[in-house]
Amino acid sequence: MRMTHHFGETLRAAPGDVEVVSHRLLLRAGYVRQLGAGIFSYLPLGWRALRKVEGIIRDEIDAIGGQEMSLPVVHPAEIWQETGRWYEIGDEMARFKDRAGRDMVLAMTHEEVVANLVRHEIQSYRQLPMLVYHIQIKFRDEPRPRAGLIRVREFTMKDSYTLDADMAGLERQYRNHYTAYFRIFSRAGLDEVVAVQSDVGMMGGKLAHEFMFLRPIGEDTLALCDSCGAASNLQVAGFRKPPPDAAAALPREKVATPNAATIAALADFLNVPASRTAKVVFFAGVVPDSSGAGPGATRDVLVMALVRGDMDVNETKLTNAISARTLRPATTDEIRAVGAEPGYASPIGVSGAVLVVADDLVAASPNLVSGANEAGYHFLNVNVGRDFAPDVVADLTSAYEGAPCERCGSPLRLVRGVEVGNIFQLGTRYTEVLGATYLDAEGIARPVVMGSYGIGVGRLLACVAESNHDERGLVLPLAVAPYAVHLVRLGRGDDLAATTDGVYDALRAVGIEVLYDDRDASPGVKLADADLMGMPLRLAVGPRSLQAGGAEFKRRDQADMRVVPLDEVVSAVQETLATLRAEAATRVRADPYPDDLYPDDAPTNPGA
Numbered sequence: 001m002r003m004t005h006h007f008g009e010t011l012r013a014a015p016g017d018v019e020v021v022s023h024r025l026l027l028r029a030g031y032v033r034q035l036g037a038g039i040f041s042y043l044p045l046g047w048r049a050l051r052k053v054e055g056i057i058r059d060e061i062d063a064i065g066g067q068e069m070s071l072p073v074v075h076p077a078e079i080w081q082e083t084g085r086w087y088e089i090g091d092e093m094a095r096f097k098d099r100a101g102r103d104m105v106l107a108m109t110h111e112e113v114v115a116n117l118v119r120h121e122i123q124s125y126r127q128l129p130m131l132v133y134h135i136q137i138k139f140r141d142e143p144r145p146r147a148g149l150i151r152v153r154e155f156t157m158k159d160s161y162t163l164d165a166d167m168a169g170l171e172r173q174y175r176n177h178y179t180a181y182f183r184i185f186s187r188a189g190l191d192e193v194v195a196v197q198s199d200v201g202m203m204g205g206k207l208a209h210e211f212m213f214l215r216p217i218g219e220d221t222l223a224l225c226d227s228c229g230a231a232s233n234l235q236v237a238g239f240r241k242p243p244p245d246a247a248a249a250l251p252r253e254k255v256a257t258p259n260a261a262t263i264a265a266l267a268d269f270l271n272v273p274a275s276r277t278a279k280v281v282f283f284a285g286v287v288p289d290s291s292g293a294g295p296g297a298t299r300d301v302l303v304m305a306l307v308r309g310d311m312d313v314n315e316t317k318l319t320n321a322i323s324a325r326t327l328r329p330a331t332t333d334e335i336r337a338v339g340a341e342p343g344y345a346s347p348i349g350v351s352g353a354v355l356v357v358a359d360d361l362v363a364a365s366p367n368l369v370s371g372a373n374e375a376g377y378h379f380l381n382v383n384v385g386r387d388f389a390p391d392v393v394a395d396l397t398s399a400y401e402g403a404p405c406e407r408c409g410s411p412l413r414l415v416r417g418v419e420v421g422n423i424f425q426l427g428t429r430y431t432e433v434l435g436a437t438y439l440d441a442e443g444i445a446r447p448v449v450m451g452s453y454g455i456g457v458g459r460l461l462a463c464v465a466e467s468n469h470d471e472r473g474l475v476l477p478l479a480v481a482p483y484a485v486h487l488v489r490l491g492r493g494d495d496l497a498a499t500t501d502g503v504y505d506a507l508r509a510v511g512i513e514v515l516y517d518d519r520d521a522s523p524g525v526k527l528a529d530a531d532l533m534g535m536p537l538r539l540a541v542g543p544r545s546l547q548a549g550g551a552e553f554k555r556r557d558q559a560d561m562r563v564v565p566l567d568e569v570v571s572a573v574q575e576t577l578a579t580l581r582a583e584a585a586t587r588v589r590a591d592p593y594p595d596d597l598y599p600d601d602a603p604t605n606p607g608a
Contacts, residue, residue, distance in 0.1 A: 001044075001483070002504075003517045008033075008043035010529050020217050022465035023148025025474050029533045038145025038153030040458070045533065048482035050156065053188055053457050053464075054135050056479060057158050060184045064176040065131045066160055071110050073137060077103035079112040083433050087296030088325055092141050106139040111203070111430050111452055114161045118448050119436035125165050128438060128448070131173060133160035135457065147217060149462035150418055156458050162451040165438065170425055170449045174207075175593040177423050177453045181211050182589040184455065185420060189464045189477035191587065193420065196222050196231040199316050203452060205426040212417030213463045222417050223399045227410035229594065235316035238395065239403035239412060242275075244365040250381040257378045261343025263309040266378065270369060277309030278362055278370040278382065280345040282330035287322050287355065298325055302338055304347055306390070307359040307397050308368075314398040321357055321394035339373060346370040346379065347388040358390035359397050420460050426450040474534025475556050478580045483515040485573060486535040490523040490542025499566070500541045503551060506570050512577070531556070536580055537573060555580075 008030035018024045026032045031046030042050055058068065077095070080086040086093075086105075094106035107113075114132065122128070135158045142153050149155075162173035178195065185193045190213055198210040210233055212222055223237035224230075232238070260266040267274045282304060289297040303322065305313045319327055335342050338352040347356045350373065362368065363384045370382040384390060402411045428447040431437070437445040461480070468475045478484060485507060489500040497518070504516045515535060517526050523542065530538050540552040550565040553572060564572045 022462040115430040130163040186589040198233040207425040211421035218416040218418040225405040228408040237399040238406040274309040286325040344371040473532030
């Protein structure tokens with residue numbers, strides 16, 4: 001491609017509101033342009049890079065038995081209503097009505113569509129196992145798009161779906177995806193990726209893992225154990241909680257605690273450790289209504305979450321414990337409406353639509369200090385069971401830096417990460433409700449067992465840019481770069497143009513992808529643009545290089561430059577590209593699924 005005909009300009013500077021390196025460089029290098037919040041156009045360079053990433057994904061999913069297909073972006077609401085997710089998913093789902101007034105959905109994922117196909121296409125166990133996938137655009141109305149391609153509303157995703165006769169088959173396909181994902185990410189140029197156990201969230205099912213690119217810009221916090229290798233998203237991370245001291249329940253006593261509306265102030269006033277107090281955190285929640293009001297029925301409640309005073313409430317664990325549709329911090333008026341007092345609250349004496357959820361450590365700890373629901377007063381010696389009865393007891397606490405690993409007891413390390421992929425053991429979550437069954441060898445109808453596996457293609461490209469750059473611009477790996485060679489003509493004149501055109505034609509004749517800068521611009525601008533765009537190899541032809549014997553030849557990831565005779569340029573490029581491929585092959589990871597960390601009988605996520 002000649003740059004005189006190339007669509008897309010480089011920018012000397014990115015807009016001032018750009019937050020992360022990948023967003024800045026992809027904008028400046030002319031790979032993407034932003035149309036609206038979380039909505040991007042891919043210019044030719046960006047589209048070529050995206051297609052390269054898709055090619056890697058296709059290679060690896062095909063290698064484990066994948067069959068590619070295409071699924072619709074617009075879905076009738078009925079299939080989402082059948083599975084219940086129409087009622088469970090909030091404003092992030094884009095809903096609309098067609099001209100006939102029918103409820104429709106813009107695809108954010110395709111479990112319903114695949115399960116609907118399965119109920120029509122699969123009849124016998126002899127058709128299983130299967131693995132199907134597609135790569136296409138989806139829409140999720142994110143409330144806070146950020147960081148360029150890392151958090152968007154419209155995005156390209158690879159979803160694959162496995163279909164099996166039993167859980168053993170699902171386990172095999174899950175393991176295959178686990179290993180294939182590491183191959184995909186390392187082939188694309190991401191080395192700092194870890195797999196962590198995660199919340200199943202809106203997907204449902206038994207077990208899930210996220211693949212996290214370790215970077216401070218990530219929105220997720222991960223709990224990692226360097227001793228045994230355990231790794232979890234903080235949303236679901238457990239840790240070894242200290243066993244409470246055994247003690248007989250003492251009489252409850254009301255005491256004055258002026259100006260002690262925080263745990264720190266209360267512990268200081270009473271001269272007790274924070275671990276001897278109970279912390280109350282209030283949320284306004286929407287939870288399923290089990291009173292028989294119909295499918296998708298919900299009720300509004302005030303949620304009173306109790307954890308020990310030296311710990312913090314984990315919202316995801318709380319959400320799962322009560323199967324909440326939504327949770328938000330409660331207002332002061334909402335808290336007082338049930339007879340509770342902010343800063344001095346406890347479940348003792350509250351009334352109305354209150355759902356009391358206690359952490360298991362609170363439930364097991366005797367004689368805690370808790371609020372008296374009166375400003376300036378607390379109760380001593382509060383005991384769960386005697387003084388109040390929680391509606392739910394569950395693990396509600398967040399792991400913290402240095403918390404003892406649940407598995408081996410070593411200190412946990414908290415780091416940030418960007419989710420670049422996920423895998424879910426859905427089981428029969430969708431096939432049972434949609435009637436997607438097969439006949440087994442005995443002629444008995446059984447639900448097909450599903451798995452779901454996603455990779456955000458644009459986000460992966462952004463993470464490649466985050467990982468592969470220097471102070472001058474992108475330094476893209478050969479597998480992802482839009483072109484293998486950036487050919488630069490340095491100077492003017494018909495003879496120089498003819499010579500550089502000849503190099504361009506010779507490279508293209510042997511199938512090498514070349515971006516040719518034939519613009520009438522200064523050498524400094526052209527070389528700066530070449531560095532910014534980040535192709536793996538740069539060839540520069542100008543009067544000085546010709547006088548030195550040929551073309552300047554440079555790898556983008558190295559500082560050294562050499563002059564190659566013009567009649568040796570093609571062979572030099574071919575040899576260097578072969579070297580780059582060999583180097584990349586040595587970095588490909590194929591991590592096996594770690595049975596010792598994630599056993600088959602691992603506990604499922606509550607509320608899944």
